[in-house]
Amino acid sequence: MVGSKKRDERSEEARTRILDAAQTLFAVHGFNATTTKAIAEQAEVPGGLIFYYFPTKKALLAGVLSERNILVELRTVGETLITPDPRAALIALALRYLNTLKQHKELACIMLREFRSHPEVASQFHELREEHVQFIASFLQESLRAEQYEPMRDLQVIARMFLYNLIVIGIIEDATEPLHFVENMVDILLCRLGKNV
Amino acid sequence: MVGSKKRDERSEEARTRILDAAQTLFAVHGFNATTTKAIAEQAEVPGGLIFYYFPTKKALLAGVLSERNILVELRTVGETLITPDPRAALIALALRYLNTLKQHKELACIMLREFRSHPEVASQFHELREEHVQFIASFLQESLRAEQYEPMRDLQVIARMFLYNLIVIGIIEDATEPLHFVENMVDILLCRLGKNV
DNA sequence: GTCTATATGATGATAGAC
């Protein structure tokens, strides 16, 4: 017996598929250029079902941004990253950031596209940046402790440069092989902190 | 005699006002969220006149991006910028970039918003970045010539970091007082090139 | 919860007077 479950071929629930479809289409075409009809088709649900789960199209955007929050996964990006060499640690951190951005590219694209029209997106995006500037600065200080580097000197600015470069190459550019740039970037940033690299 | 000129109070021509209105509204709300009706109202022209000058709404976007080309003014950003001190030269260059971005903020916002939906915008944006990475690298080399710096070392990467940071603080952030960050950034970047700053 | 049919309003674009 397969039981009374209606559609076995469509494993996820309708609501999840609607969120998935909206996330993808909002990222590619933008919020306003995406019709609820297109979302319903991509999700393989009838058009009316969207408004059973979400009162308005805007609520659907809010749902995507809150339930698929990139913040959560980004917060774990620095965990279990213990390397004696600060240079290797920073390179690994940068690659993890880029990888996480890649996995959540759709969310990042939505933020970049919509933050000017939707204030709640703007503030979420801004908090995301500031939180990670702080985190990277702390990470830098941790990495450089008990080293020949001078901590606390320009740490905030270096962390900001680190993050801003990752934002551009992770969201705006589609760098397929960022390792070379990341290595060079880390060398340049570390140079300021130490005698030599 | 004031002559036969119809509207003296509206000094610019209708076509120009349409472009102005479209530029502003596209930047604030995005292309798809901006209606031709809203553009006509902001431009103080009847709705039908837009389609006398531009065959479609998309042609209006293309008109804004081609006739208000930010490239032209950005190309002059490095002219008449001769300073014996490389640090001062780079800080001045960065502030000029930020100032030009500020003056053409609407165009920059449109590019950032629409480059994923409109391939021609994407390529224009990409060319813009690459051209200026090259220019900044050349500018760096010029500035560092006959100095104690070692030119050609990481110049491309440093130029890229320079530009990418300016893109983020110029278009994504709305930094009111970027001088402090710019000075720190230049120090960090120059550090890699010389013995000390 | 799922689906169909449809209401209601707005949108890009056109026709044609002046």
Added chain:
DNA sequence: GTCTATCATCATATAGAC
């Protein structure tokens, strides 16, 4: 070149059967 009136289409959202 400017302006008005309007069309055809498509959007979000709803009502109600199943």
